Amino acid sequence: MKPKKFVLIAVDGGAASGKSTTSRAVAERFHLLHVDTGIHYRALTLLFLNWRRKYVGENPIADFLGQIKIETSLSGQSALVKINGSVPDDEDLRSPEVNAMVSHLAAMPNLRELLKGYQRGLTEFARENGFAGLIMEGRDIGTVIFPDADFKFFLQADEKTRAKRRADEGFQDSIAKRDKIDSNRKTAPLACADDAERIDNSNLTADEVVDKICAIIEG
Ligand code: CDP
Numbered sequence: 001m002k003p004k005k006f007v008l009i010a011v012d013g014g015a016a017s018g019k020s021t022t023s024r025a026v027a028e029r030f031h032l033l034h035v036d037t038g039i040h041y042r043a044l045t046l047l048f049l050n051w052r053r054k055y056v057g058e059n060p061i062a063d064f065l066g067q068i069k070i071e072t073s074l075s076g077q078s079a080l081v082k083i084n085g086s087v088p089d090d091e092d093l094r095s096p097e098v099n100a101m102v103s104h105l106a107a108m109p110n111l112r113e114l115l116k117g118y119q120r121g122l123t124e125f126a127r128e129n130g131f132a133g134l135i136m137e138g139r140d141i142g143t144v145i146f147p148d149a150d151f152k153f154f155l156q157a158d159e160k161t162r163a164k165r166r167a168d169e170g171f172q173d174s175i176a177k178r179d180k181i182d183s184n185r186k187t188a189p190l191a192c193a194d195d196a197e198r199i200d201n202s203n204l205t206a207d208e209v210v211d212k213i214c215a216i217i218e219g
Contacts, residue, residue, distance in 0.1 A: 007032065007133030008123065009217070010142035013155035014182070014190060015175035016162040018201050018209060019137040022155065025210040027077045027135050030217065033126035034078045037138035037145075040115050042093040043081050044068070045102045061108055070118050072125050079122060096172045103178045106139075107185035119145050139182055142193035151217055152196035155209070161202045 009032065011023050020036055027034035048064050057063055071082040080087045092098070105111055119136065126134040136145065142152035157165075159176060166173045182190040192198055197216060201209045 006123075006127065007151070007217070008146055008149045009133065009135040010146050010149040010152045010193070010196070011135060011137040011155065012139055012142050012153070012190070012192065012196065013137075014139075014162070014179040015173065016166045017155040017157050018165075018206065019155055021206050022153075022201075022209050022213065023135050023137045024078065025206070026213055026217070029210070029214055030132055030135075032077070032133040032135045033122070033129065033131040035119070035122055035134065035136040036078070037115070037119055037136060037141065039088075039093055040070075040081050040119070041102050041106045041111075042098050043083050043088045044111060044115075045098050045105045046088055046092055046095075047083060048105060049097060049101060061105075062110065065110060065114055068114070070114075072122065074129065077131070079125065094171050094173075099171070099173045099178070103181035103185075107181065107187065109187045112187050116145060139190040140188035142196050143191050144188045147193070151213075152193050153213055154192035154196040154198045156198065156200050157202040 007030065009026065011019050011026075013019050020038075023036070024034050026032065047068075048061075051064055052060055055063070067084075069084050071085075073080050073082050073087060119141075122136070123134055133150075138145070142149055142154070162175055166175055179190065197213075199209060199212060204212075
């Protein structure tokens with residue numbers, strides 16, 4: 001089913017709260033472009049970790065960001081970030097080193113500013129590629145990136161459920177630690193927008209969450 005006008009949907013929530021599974025399924029249902037902004041932060045972190053080894057100056061972050069060129073490619077309905085000409089490997093993006101570092105880099109205002117411009121520009125990419133709208137997931141989408149989104153959802157689940165999901169995916173990840181850094185940073189912290197629909201999915205299946213969100217959008 002295609003919505004009548006270009007529709008903008010924000011999905012936020014903590015680590016392993018079910019954002020990606022849900023957003024991908026909703027994107028498919030309504031022919032929307034799916035954007036996982038977590039991979040933008042992960043990709044910059046991965047590159048920074050490698051780049052820093054050879055760096056000798058005094059402003060590593062500013063100099064690093066100064067040589068970054070960000071583009072987009074498509075994989076099915078999902079947008080993939082391409083940095084300096086290449087799309088990072090998904091497994092590398094979820095390595096323990098990236099998991100441990102990403103929230104620290106994501107707290108840097110100049111890095112967030114760069115990604116804010118890029119992320120907002122993805123509405124244009126979605127239109128140019130014939131999508132009926134955009135569903136973007138992250139931590140600050142409903143609060144900072146698209147405060148005027150047509151629909152906003154905030155997903156949450158208890159910590160035990162989230163830790164189990166991450167372990168089942170086979171990744172080593174301190175989700176509680178990341179959530180703490182993400183919630184306490186000064187710039188664009190992890191937060192539920194006042195006008196977002198909060199969905200606790202600790203006891204819901206992925207299909208139930210998707211059906212709930214689709215019913216709200218269709219309604
Ligand atoms: O997949 P998971 O929910 O564990 O994390 P992610 O969505 O891949 O995000 C990785 C990290 O990127 C988060 O812990 C945040 O530090 C950062 N991030 C952010 O600051 N703002 C966003 N909009 C998305 C991610």
